[in-house]
Amino acid sequence: MSDERRMAGGNTGGAVRVGDTVRRAAGRWTPSVHAVLRHLEAAGFDGAPRALGFDEQGREVLSFLPGDVVGDARPWPAWVHSDDALRQVARWLRDLHTAVAGFTPAPDAVWREGGAWRPGLIIGHNDAAPYNAAWSGGRLTGFFDWDFAAPVTPEWDLAFTAFAWVPLHARHVVAAEGFTAFDQRPRRLRLFLDTYGWSGSLAAFAEIVRRRVSASAEGIRRVAAAGDPAYQRMIEHGVDTALETAVRELAGFPGPEPAGDEPHPSHRRDRT
Template identity: 80%
Template sequence: MSEEQRLPGGNTGGAVRVGDTVRRVPGRWTPSVHALLQHLEGAGFGQAPRALGFDEQGREVLSYLPGETVGVARPWPAWVHSDDALRQVARWLRSFHAAVASFVPPPGAVWREGGAWRPGLVVGHNDAAPYNAAWADGRLVGFFDWDFAAPVTPEWDLAFTAFAWVPLHARDVVRAEGFTAFADRPRRLRLFLDAYGWEGPPGPFVDTVRQRVSASAAGIRRTAAAGDPAYRLMIEQGVDVALDTAVRELAGFQSGGESST
């Protein structure tokens, strides 16, 4: 077997590359995620890893998405916040939602953050953020780390992706990531929604983003309290507090609260 190469990122355990594969410690949700990825492969959706089973150590095996990642350094490369990247991500999400629309999870499917599938929902990625994207020659190769996949409305998945890429996170957070064009965020949000094909007004959508982010912060605290080490680390890093700050700041997003400072 090829030599193992540790990949950057990951709150617990991380992942290693072995040749053209990635090996990761599985969770109770991994079989459900593999069923999702197998569906996407069968649907001809090529911008996601392929599920390749498990190795002799019991680790899940996924195909490696080649390309550049933002890694763990801050600030991120300037191209992350380009209009072109924003359009590509929105179109990726639209194509993914089209491919996953026909996916019915297997009986007894388990998801990391819970949730039960019913008609009208999709199994969203739920973490399609810059730190989970691979790029090559300026093109989006796809998104990895599907651990947070779970049944949601398409709008819920869209809301988090907009939050991550417009970006709509707290100003201190996105400044550290290299984004300071706050007055441009309403235009970037409309650009993102148009590229996805979302025709509704941005005001109610921002309300959905705030609800989505509030739910994420609450979920982090709840799961950390139950003892999950990855979520306890997020609490230590102040991830939930930053999300709460973003929710407060977004209250003025559509009422003239955006400025260049």
């Protein structure tokens, strides 16, 4: 299409914008993700793109979420780490989990990183990080890139989102992104959890985060070993080792944290 505009970012070929739609390479998991997006649309949830089928090239077609994105530059804009952004993200996630709670995937549903649905699970976004968010006029429009949607407990999805936004990633990673107020992380985590509606202790939740992040690092290595080039690039960029560093640094959180490394370009799981 002559009016295609390449969109920034992405580890798997990126996406193009055509008018008010986005075209992305489809995967075997895409029909299952589209079923989730159609459910969210029917439920009146407006913080996600609409699934519009496939184009003549076999690419998935999604509605375009208007607004600004953080892009590839470092550090990120200061508002990314504001309390207001933290509250908006927590409310978005709470509303998502409420909207998707009534969704039961098809028995043959396929998810990019696997996982089988059972009663008590939801379909989480699983990558609701700053690099996948759109903002307009200071308001969170929603999150794009639903490729990693899959069955999880609500706490599992909550854990990754808190990890990305509080943020709880390794010090050298978040410092490169512009966050150095490490003494504020317990307060920010409590604010995030209270806004979402999770009332457990910070220490208990930090352990959930550590398990979630460890599983992510293991998953990256497993899929890379199976030959996926996008995951192999993550290994080359040290994404798995940065996640392991975060797990070590979160030991004993919210107690005293270890001294951080010098900032250097962060490694993140960003895909358009």
